[in-house]
Structures are given as structure tokens and as C-alpha cells.
Amino acid sequence: MENLRSQIIKALARIEKGSYSTLLLGSYLKEISDQRDKNLFTEIFYGVIRHKLYLDYIIKHFSNRSLEKMDKEVLLGLRVGIYQLLFLDKIPARAAIYESVEAVKLLLNKKGAVAFVNGILRNVNRKKAELLVIDREKSPLRHFSIHYSYPEWMVKRFIEQYGIETAEKIIKAGNKRAEVIYRHNSLKMSKEEFLASLEKEGFKFKESFVPGFYNLLNASNPVDTEVFKKGGAYIQGTSAGLASLLLEPKKNMDVLDLAAAPGGKTTHLAMLMENTGQIKALDINPTRLKLIRENLQRLGVSNVSLEAADAAEYQSEKKYDRILADLPCSGLGLISAKPEIKWQKKEEDIKKMAELQYRILTNNIDKLKNEGLLLYSTCTLTREENQLLIDKILAENSSLELLDLSEKVKKITGLEIKSNAYLEILPGLVDSEGFFYALLKKRSVN
Numbered sequence: 157m158e159n160l161r162s163q164i165i166k167a168l169a170r171i172e173k174g175s176y177s178t179l180l181l182g183s184y185l186k187e188i189s190d191q192r193d194k195n196l197f198t199e200i201f202y203g204v205i206r207h208k209l210y211l212d213y214i215i216k217h218f219s220n221r222s223l224e225k226m227d228k229e230v231l232l233g234l235r236v237g238i239y240q241l242l243f244l245d246k247i248p249a250r251a252a253i254y255e256s257v258e259a260v261k262l263l264l265n266k267k268g269a270v271a272f273v274n275g276i277l278r279n280v281n282r283k284k285a286e287l288l289v290i291d292r293e294k295s296p297l298r299h300f301s302i303h304y305s306y307p308e309w310m311v312k313r314f315i316e317q318y319g320i321e322t323a324e325k326i327i328k329a330g331n332k333r334a335e336v337i338y339r340h341n342s343l344k345m346s347k348e349e350f351l352a353s354l355e356k357e358g359f360k361f362k363e364s365f366v367p368g369f370y371n372l373l374n375a376s377n378p379v380d381t382e383v384f385k386k387g388g389a390y391i392q393g394t395s396a397g398l399a400s401l402l403l404e405p406k407k408n409m410d411v412l413d414l415a416a417a418p419g420g421k422t423t424h425l426a427m428l429m430e431n432t433g434q435i436k437a438l439d440i441n442p443t444r445l446k447l448i449r450e451n452l453q454r455l456g457v458s459n460v461s462l463e464a465a466d467a468a469e470y471q472s473e474k475k476y477d478r479i480l481a482d483l484p485c486s487g488l489g490l491i492s493a494k495p496e497i498k499w500q501k502k503e504e505d506i507k508k509m510a511e512l513q514y515r516i517l518t519n520n521i522d523k524l525k526n527e528g529l530l531l532y533s534t535c536t537l538t539r540e541e542n543q544l545l546i547d548k549i550l551a552e553n554s555s556l557e558l559l560d561l562s563e564k565v566k567k568i569t570g571l572e573i574k575s576n577a578y579l580e581i582l583p584g585l586v587d588s589e590g591f592f593y594a595l596l597k598k599r600s601v602n
């Protein structure tokens with residue numbers, strides 16, 4: 157017989173192997189019927205991923221065995237137990253210890269291991285007051301890394317790029333659970349119908365700073381609602397939602413979307429164009445193209461043609477009024493929704509991503525019509541993938557001009573986001589996920 161903690165340990169083991177939290181969580185929650193169990197599963201599962209480095213710091217303090225030598229069930233069982241002891245005050249310590257030890261017993265038939273987990277958890281519980289982390293003043297880098305559970309290389313980058321105060325805000329925001337946000341899809345229902353439907357289904361919600369986006373304050377299963385099934389809503393981050401609005405597609409335009417799956421921005425563009433014109437949507441991954449296809453159908457989009465293609469190699473004579481380059485990136489702006497990014501991304505990935513982004517951009521700039529607009533966007537916060545890359549593109553392409561986004565953003569959102577022609581949305585400064593935008597215009601050639 158499984159218990160809830162043993163299922164959590166199994167799910168966490170898959171995250172360690174590279175799975176994504178959102179997909180995995182969905183498949184585990186389907187098997188759990190009780191809503192309170194679903195909530196507890198979600199809380200512990202995300203909590204352990206988010207605070208992994210701190211939990212390991214505690215384990216090292218109390219154990220004379222190295223983490224690398226522990227069975228994975230033991231290590232994960234300890235993380236699960238300690239997370240409950242230190243972060244969840246509604247679970248009595250005895251229950252937290254008992255359930256975690258039982259889970260390890262179920263998964264690993266080794267007497268010594270079970271006693272070991274039991275001993276450590278009891279010790280942590282007894283001595284938790286003495287658990288100290290190096291002072292912020294002595295070493296902000298190490299303090300942030302341990303206290304907020306981030307790899308040092310990431311903290312170092314945030315501090316170097318934004319200074320200590322802002323870095324701490326970004327880091328803290330990454331540890332907050334991301335809210336579920338619905339974008340209203342006017343191709344399927346009017347705004348009145350959409351809002352009435354949310355109310356009917358008992359949602360509490362507030363409109364976000366991007367028009368048409370609503371933060372759901374009590375969403376438990378947002379893909380299982382009437383409004384979602386009818387295609388009236390798409391789940392999308394607020395910052396991501398700015399992309400299509402900043403690109404300002406007009407009716408009957410030709411638009412090229414270079415990296416489109418799962419289709420959040422493609423379907424938003426189609427909605428703004430009222431299903432007129434033509435959107436060519438590419439993605440390298442055929443499995444992910446299927447996700448776009450499903451979304452096109454559910455949302456009633458009919459002006460998109462899909463193609464599995466590597467955007468860095470894609471050839472076409474056609475010229476476009478608008479190009480959206482929402483490119484693959486290191487994802488450091490999405491830590492709150494996908495905390496595993498902290499552990500799965502490596503610093504070396506940044507350089508590789510920047511090279512790919514450069515290749516994709518340079519391969520497609522000539523597909524822009526004169527006076528046409530190209531929006532470059534990433535959901536990350538590294539200079540190599542953002543400002544430095546666009547500086548390089550601009551230096552090498554005199555036909556391109558960088559447009560200032562601050563006025564546009566103010567008009568759309570009412571927010572004054574300090575930006576340097578580029579737009580950088582920093583979590584913790586704005587209540588949203590992190591994003592970078594640069595809008596480029598092709599000068600007309602006579």
C-alpha cells in the first residue's frame with residue numbers, strides 16, 4: 157500500500173531525472189481523489205523542489221553520511237520530512253516524522269535506512285532552533301543561496317546584474333507559488349460570457365495589469381472547468397501575454413511565429429487579428445506541435461498554418477509584416493511556476509541558448525518586410541540571452557532599428573516599467589513572471 161508521502165517521493169525522484177513539475181503534478185493528482193490530499197501533495201512536492209538546497213544543508217548538518225552515498229529514497233524521504241517539520245505548521249511533528257518514515261519503509265526494505273531517517277528527523281525536530289545560516293551581511297551570496305535555496309551561480313548573476321536589493325526581491329519572488337492566470341479568448345465567447353462563467357463556477361479572480369488576463373485566486377483544477385473546455389480561456393502568464401500586444405498585429409497581416417509551441421502567443425495573435433490574415437507557426441518539436449494543434453482547435457483559431465522546422469535553418473522567400481521570436485531560453489524568469497529550473501539549468505546552458513537564439517534571429521531577419529516589426533522575447537534574466545544578444549544583432553544589421561517599448565507598455569498596462577528601450581520585467585518588482593522584450597523595426601529601403 158502506498159501512502160501520500162511515498163507517492164511524493166516517487167514524483168520527486170522523477171524531477172531529479174529531469175521531468176517537469178507541471179506535467180508530473182497533473183498526472184499524480186489525477187490518481188488522488190481527496191481534495192485535501194491533492195493540496196497536501198502539491199504543497200510538499202513544490203515545497204521540496206523549491207527549498208531543496210536548504211533542506212540538504214540541514215541534512216548535512218545532522219548526518220555523518222554524505223548525501224551522494226544515501227539511497228535516493230532516504231535522501232528524498234529526509235527532504236520530505238524536514239520540509240514538513242520546518243515549513244508546514246499545520247502538520248504535527250509526530251505525524252510528519254511517522255508518515256515520512258513509513259514512506260521510506262514502503263519504498264526501501266532496509267532496516268538501517270529506516271532507523272537512520274527516523275533518527276535524523278527526530279534530531280531536526282528537537283534542535284531546529286539551532287539551525288543557522290550565514291549572515292546576509294557577511295556573505296549575501298551564500299546567505300541567499302542557502303536561505304532561499306538557489307544555486308550560487310544563479311545568485312551571483314542576479315547580484316551582479318541587479319544589485320543586492322533587487323536580486324533579493326527576484327529571488328524571493330521565485331519562491332512564491334505562481335498564480336493561475338486565464339487569458340480570455342474572444343474567438344469563443346464574449347467578455348461578459350467569460351466573466352459570468354467564471355462567477356458561475358465559483359472562481360474568485362482579479363483582472364491583471366494586462367487587459368484580458370485574470371488571476372484566479374482559488375483555482376484547483378483550471379483545465380477542468382466549463383469555460384476552459386469551451387475554449388473561452390487559455391492559461392498564460394501575464395508577462396507572456398504582453399508579447400502579442402506589443403507586436404500589434406493588424407487584421408489581414410502576414411505573421412511568422414518562429415518558436416510557437418504550445419501556442420500561447422500564436423493563439424493570442426490570432427485572436428487579436430480576429431482570425432484574418434495568415435500566421436505561419438514553426439516549432440522544431442513535432443510532439444509539441446501537437447499541443448498547438450489541440451489549442452488551435454479548442455480556441456477556435458483558423459488562420460494558422462503549422463510546420464515542424466528548425467527556425468535556425470528555415471528557408472522561405474515570403475516576407476512578413478510581423479515576426480515573433482519568442483525563443484527557447486534558460487527560463488530563469490519562470491522559477492516560481494517551475495522551481496525545478498533552479499536545479500535543472502546549468503550555467504553552461506546560457507551560452508548555448510544565446511548561440512541558438514543568435515542563429516535563429518540572423519536566419520530570419522531578412523523575412524521581415526520594410527517597416528515590418530520583429531519582437532524578440534525570452535522568459536529569462538541573463539544579459540547574454542537578452543540585452544547583449546540584441547546589441548550584437550543591432551550592431552550587425554543596420555537595417556534594423558530598436559523601438560522604445562516604455563510608452564507602449566504604459567499604454568497597455570498603465571505601469572511605468574523602467575526600461576532602456578528594451579523591456580525587462582523582473583519578478584518581485586512586478587507581480588508577474590520574468591520576461592525580456594525587444595521590438596525591432598526594419599527600416600524602409602528606397
Ligand SMILES: C[S@@+](CC[C@H](N)C(=O)[O-])C[C@H]1O[C@@H](n2cnc3c(N)ncnc32)[C@H](O)[C@@H]1O
Nearest residue numbers: 415416417418419420421439440441466467482
Ligand atoms: C519559449 S517556448 C515557446 C512558447 C510559445 N511561443 C508560446 O507562447 O506558447 C520555445 C519553443 O521553441 C521550440 N524550439 C527550440 N528550438 C527550436 C528551433 N531551433 N526552431 C524552432 N523551434 C525551436 C521549443 O520546442 C519550444 O516549444
